Amino acid sequence: MRVTVGDVIAVGPGKIALLEALDETGSITAAAKSLDMSYRRAWLLIDELNRTLKEPAVATAAGGAKGGGSALTETGRALVGLYRQIEATALQACKPEIRQLMKLLAS
């Protein structure tokens, strides 16, 4: 599922996977690495997402010896939860049609 705002994909599978990786790893650097993505791209995706939302999805603590690390906010957690719930509900509701569509595909 993708949520577009104008021409921009506000929420899609890439951003959700990134939030989940961030939640697991506790840093943008590690999250990006686990998704084989550059730090710059991960940072830009998170920045874009934060701007699209009323409240940011990710909070980054400043400073400290190792840098502050990043974490999902309440909004970030709600977004991931709703997204995965919508996917599961949609898949369940559309099982017969999805099965029929898959039958049209080769192999």
Place this chain on the structure above:
Amino acid sequence: MRVTVGDVIAVGPGKIALLEALDETGSITAAAKSLDMSYRRAWLLIDELNRTLKEPAVATAAGGAKGGGSALTETGRALVGLYRQIEATALQACKPEIRQLMKLLAS
């Protein structure tokens, strides 16, 4: 909704919109134009789609004075129908969660 096969998006909103435009206009040229897409891109998308499916979604009649024009096959029609049906069913099934997710977005 997108259906991916490996890393390739086999079926997604772009290809479905193209099939619908082709059904309305009867030619790849006119369909491409109506979507503000180059003929080459439209042709490549249709070719890719046809290769992904057991049976092609689009049939192009060869020759004739104006060229033969193109039309959806039975498979093409089934694909568009199932895709739009899945979208509608999914949207209906997930209305409360989608409404909650939308509330997280700015503006």
